[in-house]
Amino acid sequence: MTTTSVFPKDPTWEGEGTSRIPFWAYTREDLYKKELDQFFYNGHWCYVGLEAEIPNAGDFRRTVVGERSVIMVRDPDGSINVIENVCAHRGMRFCRERHGQAKDFLCPYHQWNYSLKGDLQGVPFRRGVKQDGKVNGGMPKEFKLEEHGLTKLKVATRGGVVFASFDHDIEPLEEFLGPTILSYFDRTFNGRKLKILGYRRQRIPGNWKLMQENIKDPYHPGLLHTWFSTFGLWRADNKSELKMDEHFRHAAMISTRGEGGQNAEVVSGVDSFKDKMTLNDMRLLDIVPEAWWNGPTAVMTTIFPSLIIQQQVNSVSTRHIQPNGHGSFDFVWTHFGFEDDTPEMEQRRLIQANLFGPAGFVSADDGEVIEWSQEGFEQKPAHRTVVEMGGFEVEDTDHMVTETLIRGMYKYWRKVMGE
Amino acid sequence: MSMIDFKTYFELLNLYSDYAMVCDSAEWEKWPEFFMEDGTYRLQPRENFEQGMPLCLLALESKAMIKDRVYGVKETLYHDPYYQRHIVGTPRLLSITADGQRIHAEANYTVIRTKFDGDSTILSVGYYHDDIVRTPEGLKFQSRLCVYDSEMIANSIIYPI
Numbered sequence: 001m002t003t004t005s006v007f008p009k010d011p012t013w014e015g016e017g018t019s020r021i022p023f024w025a026y027t028r029e030d031l032y033k034k035e036l037d038q039f040f041y042n043g044h045w046c047y048v049g050l051e052a053e054i055p056n057a058g059d060f061r062r063t064v065v066g067e068r069s070v071i072m073v074r075d076p077d078g079s080i081n082v083i084e085n086v087c088a089h090r091g092m093r094f095c096r097e098r099h100g101q102a103k104d105f106l107c108p109y110h111q112w113n114y115s116l117k118g119d120l121q122g123v124p125f126r127r128g129v130k131q132d133g134k135v136n137g138g139m140p141k142e143f144k145l146e147e148h149g150l151t152k153l154k155v156a157t158r159g160g161v162v163f164a165s166f167d168h169d170i171e172p173l174e175e176f177l178g179p180t181i182l183s184y185f186d187r188t189f190n191g192r193k194l195k196i197l198g199y200r201r202q203r204i205p206g207n208w209k210l211m212q213e214n215i216k217d218p219y220h221p222g223l224l225h226t227w228f229s230t231f232g233l234w235r236a237d238n239k240s241e242l243k244m245d246e247h248f249r250h251a252a253m254i255s256t257r258g259e260g261g262q263n264a265e266v267v268s269g270v271d272s273f274k275d276k277m278t279l280n281d282m283r284l285l286d287i288v289p290e291a292w293w294n295g296p297t298a299v300m301t302t303i304f305p306s307l308i309i310q311q312q313v314n315s316v317s318t319r320h321i322q323p324n325g326h327g328s329f330d331f332v333w334t335h336f337g338f339e340d341d342t343p344e345m346e347q348r349r350l351i352q353a354n355l356f357g358p359a360g361f362v363s364a365d366d367g368e369v370i371e372w373s374q375e376g377f378e379q380k381p382a383h384r385t386v387v388e389m390g391g392f393e394v395e396d397t398d399h400m401v402t403e404t405l406i407r408g409m410y411k412y413w414r415k416v417m418g419e
Numbered sequence: 420m421s422m423i424d425f426k427t428y429f430e431l432l433n434l435y436s437d438y439a440m441v442c443d444s445a446e447w448e449k450w451p452e453f454f455m456e457d458g459t460y461r462l463q464p465r466e467n468f469e470q471g472m473p474l475c476l477l478a479l480e481s482k483a484m485i486k487d488r489v490y491g492v493k494e495t496l497y498h499d500p501y502y503q504r505h506i507v508g509t510p511r512l513l514s515i516t517a518d519g520q521r522i523h524a525e526a527n528y529t530v531i532r533t534k535f536d537g538d539s540t541i542l543s544v545g546y547y548h549d550d551i552v553r554t555p556e557g558l559k560f561q562s563r564l565c566v567y568d569s570e571m572i573a574n575s576i577i578y579p580i
Contacts, residue, residue, distance in 0.1 A: 098466070198467035198474025202572040226495035274494065280483035330571065335474050350473055351480060354488075359462070359476045361488075364575040365497045371574055372499075 006380035013419050018410035019392045019403075020384040023377040025410075026207035031417070032326035035209075038416050039305040040066030040323070045156060045163035045176050047307035047320050048072045048082055050334060052160060052194040053099070058116065061099040064322050065164060065306070069093050070153060072162060073102065073116050082164035083118035084151035105150075118150035159189025161318070177303065178245035184252040184301050188311055190292060193339035197350060200333040202358035206370035207377070208305070208323040209409075211331060214366050215302045216409055218242065218253050218400035219389050224369065225362045226272040227355060231285060232260025233313065234298060235267075240400040248394055248408030249304035255400065257287075257297040257313070283351050284361075287313045304409065314345070315352040327374055331367070333357050423515050427522070431510055434551065434558045435526055439505035442530075442579045447492050450579050451485040455552060459562045460485055462580055464570045465545065476567075476576065488579070498577045502533040503542060505580075522551040522558070528565070530580055532573075543569045543580055 011024045025031065040046055046065045049072050053061050060073035062085060069085035085095045087107040094107035104121065105114040113122045123145070128138025153164040156173035163173055174182055204211070214220070221228045222235030229235045240255040267273040279285060287297070293311070301309040308319040315335070322330040333356070337349050356363045387410075390402025394411050397404060413419075423431075434453070441449045454460065463475040479485045508527035515522045525548045532542035545567030552561045565580050 196472060198470075198472035199464060199570075200474070200476055200572075201464070201570050202574055204574050224497060227491075272495065272497075277490070277494075280486045281481050283480065284484060284487060346473075350475070350478055353474060354477055354479070354484075357476055358572040358574065359576040361491045361495065364577060367574045368498045 006382045008382040011382075013414065017392055018394070018407045018414065019388045020386060021406075021410055022381075022384045024381040025413075025419070026209065026374065026377045027326060027381045029326050031419070032207075032323070034417060035305075036066045036323070041068070042167045043165075043170060043416075044167075044305055045165050045170065045173050045303075046305070047303065047318065048162050048164045050160055050194055050196065050318065050336065051080065051157060051162060052196050052336070053334075054080070056101075058101050058103055059099075060095075060102055060116075062095050062097065063320070065153070065166065066322075067324060068166075069095075070164065071095050071105070072164070075116050080155050080157060080162055081117050082153040082155050082162070083114075084153070084166075086151065087112055088120060088148040088150060089123075114150055118152045120145045120148045120150075159186060159191060160194045161185075161189055177250060178247075180243050181245050181250040181252060181301065181303070184243075184254070184299055185303075185309065187292065187294065187299065188301075188309060188316060194336045195339055195341065195346075197335040197337055197346070197353075200335070200357040202331050202367055203324075203328060204331055204367045204370050205328050206374035207326055208321050208329040209413075210370045210373055211308070211319075211321050211329065211366075212302050212304065212409060213406050214370065215253070215300050215308045216251050216405035217403060218255070218405075219403055220369075221362075222266065223270055223272060224365050226274055226277070227361050229267060229270060229273045230260055230275075230277050232258040235260075236399075236401050237263050237266045238400070240398070242397045242400065242402065242405055244394075244396060244405065244408050247412050248405075249412040251302050251405045251408065253298075253300045253400065253405070254296045255298045256295060283348075284354060285313075286348055286351070288345070288348060290314070302405075304412070310356065312355070313352060314348050315356055316349070317353075317356065327378070331358075423512050423522075424519075427515070427519055428512075430558050431512075431522060431524060431551070435507050435510050435547075439507050439528075443502075443504050445578075447489045447579070450489060451482050454482045454485055454560045454563070455554070456482050458482055458485075458560050460488075460560075460565075460579075461562070462565045462567065462576070465566050465568050466570055468566045476572075492577055492579070496577055498575060499534055501535070501578075503578055504531045504533070504539075505529070506531070507547075520553045521561075522549075522553075524549050524551060528580070540573065541569065542573065543567045543576065545569065545580075 048063045054074040057076040085093050087094045089112050111124045126139045128135040154168045156163045238255045238258045244251045298312045306321050310317045317333050317335045320332040355361045387403045387406050394408040460479040461475045462477040506529045510524045510526040513523040527546045530543045533539040548564040550561040
């Protein structure tokens with residue numbers, strides 16, 4: 001008699017396709033570590049923040065690349081440095097404030113001191129301590145300050161957005177994004193100064209890839225999210241396009257709001273659709289088209305592996321994926337506006353922000369369903385998902401009734417991971 | 420420091436405890452009734468508040484908008500069901516107008532979340548900062564600002580704090 005196990009002994013991904021994703025792709029700690037190395041620490045630009053967060057020389061903000069704590073700091077020469085928050089001496093994460101102003105960085109343990117570029121400037125007792133006519137201790141004569149700086153990341157900025165990479169051989173940011181995704185990136189970050197409106201943070205108990213998939217999945221918003229289906233913000237009968245870069249790792253979901261209301265094709269039998277729903281305070285959906293949209297009312301862009309760029313009507317944000325283990329990630333939202341916003345437009349962005357974030361009318365459900373997905377994966381990792389809406393292929397489309405972007409991401413994932 | 424008579428202070432205590440009980444007993448439709456028609460409810464992470472950034476987790480700018488949130492909680496948000504329990508500290512009077520019509524007060528709070536198959540865990544810790552108005556129906560909030568220390572939210576916040 002043979003017993004079957006839900007815990008795969010020798011997990012292999014059958015066939016070449018990516019329409020059936022093994023649950024173990026979300027549950028294995030060894031794969032997760034490999035993802036950190038392959039996606040977050042090599043070959044990819046990761047989001048670290050916005051230039052507007054550190055406008056003045058010495059302004060810094062602590063953030064992460066993958067699980068690695070880094071500091072984004074404005075250099076006196078106006079450029080931006082990103083350095084790893086691990087002291088070269090004994091490995092301490094020395095920077096504890098989340099943001100602030102600094103002339104240099106000091107590790108409190110033994111007072112090693114670093115410039116804003118991460119160069120080691122001084123070590124106490126380097127030449128020893130004189131006592132009773134002799135010199136005690138000190139660093140060996142071979143010790144060179146320049147060999148013990150902080151780990152420096154390569155930095156790229158575009159349109160006020162800051163990316164960093166531990167991999168100094170990485171391609172330029174523009175090539176990394178590719179021309180299609182770059183054009184949608186530039187649509188939002190077109191050179192205007194950004195104004196930071198504030199932050200929202202949530203810890204979601206699910207694999208980090210699920211958040212990328214959530215914003216590569218145009219199938220769910222008109223179903224899970226009542227507000228999107230009922231008010232026509234995002235649903236299957238909206239005019240839409242899905243586009244990817246040549247590697248299928250990044251994507252843009254582009255959509256133009258419809259009138260909402262009844263269309264039996266897309267809302268009949270949909271539990272979340274509320275035909276009679278009206279708002280008591282219409283300011284929640286006081287949408288004013290902006291010239292820079294160039295038509296679409298929503299463009300949701302996924303930059304693999306760490307960033308989602310949101311434009312949903314007048315609400316704009318970056319969403320930073322910060323993994324911490326195979327089954328959890330922190331999701332940090334930075335909402336912003338533009339320097340030329342009127343006070344009315346800023347207020348509109350703030351009110352529409354009620355739709356998004358960890359309590360949002362729309363986005364709160366996304367964190368919930370990711371948690372529930374992870375629970376299902378952990379329960380029987382030998383099983384697999386079925387991502388076959390719109391077929392088996394990976395292709396750009398002119399509609400949103402498809403899961404092609406998820407299939408595309410896993411095509412890239414399999415190639416890089418060798419699974 | 421302004422003085423407050425015992426009757427008014429007793430009303431203030433009742434306002435705080437009634438509000439907490441409504442939030443904890445899932446009678447969401449009673450929640451907007453604590454607010455003036457143009458009353459506001461804001462739930463804001465402490466980091467934004469202290470840096471002077473306006474973004475809130477929720478910024479409900481009228482009683483009507485608070486009603487829209489109630490509809491969302493009851494009808495449109497798919498979420499794990501949970502119990503919640505508010506522990507609200509004794510309100511601290513900041514000021515009261517001479518005619519007793521307007522009270523400025525604050526109080527610490529803790530909200531404990533209990534999911535059906537899980538432990539009771541802290542969902543949010545912070546303080547209320549309130550502008551309260553006397554009306555014929557009793558004390559109501561002109562504004563309630565909840566500033567929370569628990570900036571890293573354990574996935575989501577659905578029910579009112």
